[in-house]
Amino acid sequence: MWKEKQSEAGKSIFMSSVQGLANTGAVAASFFLTPLFYSETVGWIKVFAIRHYGAGWDDLVGFAWFILAALLTFFIARASLGTLLIAGGLTLATRFL
Secondary structure (H helix, E strand, O other), rough: OOOHHHHHHHHHHHHHHHHHHHHHHHHHHHHHHHHHHHHHHHHHHHHHHHHHHOHHHHHHHHHHHHHHHHHHHHHHHHHHHHHHHHHHHHHHHHOOO
């Protein structure tokens, strides 16, 4: 019973560290990658909005697209980094234990 609690505590510390590191890395990745992603896609998004919804919506759609681009960048980076860190931890655990 004591070993199970100790094992669970170790897993909890590892997972919270992975989560914190993934969140921190995702914020950094979002800071650098969101402007690049946004600038490459905003033209297409605005043209789509103008064609389908009229010319008055392009500024609002451009702003909304910036928010969506930032969120997409953050969550994709967080999922990728979390998966990478867990896979790396499992690789190290199987190699050295």
